Amino acid sequence: MKRIARVILLLLLVAGLWLALKPTLGNRRLTFLPQHWSEYLDYMDFWLNLGAFAILGLTVWFALGALEKVLQRLCLMIGSITLMNLFLEAMQSSIPGRAMDRADIWAGLLGCILGIATGLAFQLFAVRKKSRTTSPQVLFLDQTGRLGGAELMLLDIAAARAADSEVALFQDGEFRTALENAHVKTHVFKLGEEASAVDKQAGVASALASIPAILDLVLQIARAARAFDVVYANTAKSLIIGGPAARLAGRRLIFHLHDIIADGHFSSLNQKALIFCANYCARKVIANSEATKAAFIASGGRADLCVVVPNGFQIPEERTSTAKTSALRSSLGIQPAAWTVLMAGRLSHWKGQHVLLEALKSVPTAHAILLGDALFTDEDRLYAQRLHTQAEEPELKGRIHFAGFQSDTMPYFDMADAVVHASVFPEPFGRVIVEGMLAGKPVIASRAGGAAEIIQHEQTGLLVDPGNADELAAALLRLQTDTAFSSTLARQARQAAQDTYALDAVQEKIESVIRHIAGSNKSQLLSPAIPLPKPPPCAA
Known part of the structure; x- marks a missing residue:
């Protein structure tokens, strides 16, 4: 026109x-x-x-x-x-x-x-x-083509409003395939190798080298964003690119925060960049736990922007059949009667797979399945090699089973006798904890971050100190030997997870945020020249 x-x-x-x-x-x-x-x-x-x-x-x-x-x-x-x-x-x-x-x-x-x-x-x-x-038109942004916890959450959100949304990815991969299978229109905007290699621990040199590619992508996203009411950044890197792009396009931005912004997770430079972009570009920040929100505010984020909405989960009507779980055990080389622990998540030092392997030395009859792979960095790949070496030690040999990345994870949860979460740094949420609870399994988790919000100690699971292999071993032995306690824990955990993390209720909360931001955008069309509040100084 x-x-x-x-x-x-x-x-x-x-x-x-x-x-x-x-x-x-x-x-x-x-x-x-x-x-x-x-x-x-x-x-x-x-x-x-x-x-x-x-x-x-x-x-x-x-x-x-x-x-x-x-x-x-x-x-x-x-x-x-x-x-x-x-x-x-x-x-x-x-x-x-x-x-x-x-x-x-x-x-x-x-x-x-x-x-x-x-x-x-x-x-x-x-x-x-x-x-x-019509519903608000939303452009979702995500940096990766891999299927991590943040991407699984976005998959559920985007699939529920596929008619009114599109997803822009900065890398291709199985995530795009999953979105398209859910009938979500998806585009891949290539970020470039140098910019894609910039991770959460990146320093000044790598950040500067990535600027030309990032600026080019910002302009591409800004042009695409003009056709939508709201831009929704689902990851940290997508915020760095989507924030300025939304400003250029005159569109409101929502940032879904799936990470704890703190040392150990992000470099100092990345922390400052994230907080600045969130404060200056976002109109709402959705944190997936109180721990995530607290870390955001402690790093200099504006408290008035932040709302907590936990991850949601589709509760299946049927679980995996006994025949299928038996066949899965056999394919992994696990005896039918062997007590088995599942640990799911990408192979990365901060996830703590090495802590579980160390603990299993004190639980000699137990087997462990490591579900996941080294997805993102060279550091992760080196860590995965060390895990394979550790698994060959005499005390563990034959009891550690690497299942790799699997798109269908439910059979592994149903096959296990217990689920372990052993992150050595505070976890933003702890998706695998809820998946274990919904599967009706007793769960052991690190007493830090979002995990400590999900589990009530000795009521819906067991909490242990992060990185403490002896305490984890004691918790494993307790679940293995006290079957009545283990069954009670699993039953109570399943009910609590169903009451709190049902996908429909979580999606309703997120949709409410989207409609509020889209509505406030339209209600202020006659007075958009009002200056935005200046962000507070970033924490060092």
Whole structure:
């Protein structure tokens, strides 16, 4: 529509300049009309000018107007058209048979205001009509094509509103396939190797080297974001890119925080960059736990931006059959009667797989399944190699089973006798903890971060100090030997998880945030020039 309006505007300007600056002939401005018609039109000159400038103002609004910084745009358009009118009236005094007419200036000003006001009213009506009849259009952003915990959460959110949303990824992979299988429209915007290699522990040199690729992607996302009501950044890197892009596109941004912003998780530079982007670009920050929210605020994040919404889980109507779990045990080389512990998650030092292996030296009859792989960094891959070496030690040999990455994880949870979460740093949430609880398994978790919020010690699970292999071994032995306690713990855990983390209830909370932000965006269209609050200084 803007393109058509701009063509019409150009034609109107050419016609207007020709009529304003052409000489008269026998008191006739429109020389191609009969004498009596021309005289009648001259008599109606004021109203004709008002109508002509109303059409011009309406066309200018449709060609150049937008519902961002609207007051500034109105003043600029009205002022520019009035100055042009004054200039043309001044020019007419040098044309034979023509003179400056103040009435024409007033007619032009009033007509311009009328035309622009009509265009603005029409556009506002269209926006309000759309907002009443459709859900907010959301562009979700995620940095990776891999399926991690944050991506699984986004998969559920986007699938529930597939008709009104699209997902932009910065890398290709199985995540895109999963989204498309859920009928979610997905685009891959390549970030480039240097920028993709910048991780949470990146320093100044690698960050500077990635700037050209990041700027290019920011512009691409900004162009794409103009077709949506809200931009939703699902990861830290997507916030760094999506925040400035949303600002450029004049769109509100929601940041879903799945990480604890603190030392051990992020470098100092990345912490400052994240907090600055969240404070300056986001209109709401969804934290997946109170621990995540507390770390965000402690790092300098604005408390008024943050709301806590835990991850949600689809509760299956049926679990894995006994025949399938038996076959899975056999394929992994585990005897049917062997007491088996499952630890799920990417192979990374902070996840603490090495702590579990150390603890199992004191639980000689137990087997362990490590479900997951080294997904992201060279450091993770080196750690995975060390785990394989550790698993070959005489006290563990034959009892550690590496299952790798699996898209369908439910059979592994159903096969296990217990589930372990052993992160050595505070976990933002602890998705595998809830998955274990929903599977009706007793769970042992590290007493830190979001995990400590999910589990009530000795009621819905057991909590141990992070990195303490002896305490973890004692908890494993307790579950293995006290079967009555283990069964009670599992039953209570399953009920608590179903009551708290049902996907429908969580999605309803997130949808409420999306609608609130989209609604506030539209309700402030007439006053977007109000300056945003300045972010507080970042914590060092």
